[in-house]
Amino acid sequence: MASQQPMSLNAWDFSRAKPSSIEDWQLSDQYHNSFLIPKDDILDGVSKNNAEQGLPNIAVSKAQAKLLNLLAKSIGAKNILEIGTLGGYVCFF
Numbered sequence: 001m002a003s004q005q006p007m008s009l010n011a012w013d014f015s016r017a018k019p020s021s022i023e024d025w026q027l028s029d030q031y032h033n034s035f036l037i038p039k040d041d042i043l044d045g046v047s048k049n050n051a052e053q054g055l056p057n058i059a060v061s062k063a064q065a066k067l068l069n070l071l072a073k074s075i076g077a078k079n080i081l082e083i084g085t086l087g088g089y090v091c092f093f
């Protein structure tokens with residue numbers, strides 16, 4: 001049996017790829033959040049409070065917040081300036 005060579009990026013036809021939609025990103029977040037991020041009562045409380053206060057549902061997802069946390073730790077950031085904190089969701093990471 002002949003061994004298969006890995007497909008190079010040049011072999012992909014990106015001209016047929018469709019742009020990702022908001023729904024695609026929401027599905028991705030739901031999938032990753034379902035097994036990568038454990039339930040957190042504090043974050044759930046922050047989300048509930050934000051909704052009760054009438055804040056728009058535009059906060060980053062748990063997966064996105066974890067990524068921001070990982071990036072900050074990976075560069076050794078000691079201080080972070082968050083502009084437009086909305087309900088303060090990300091500060092708990």
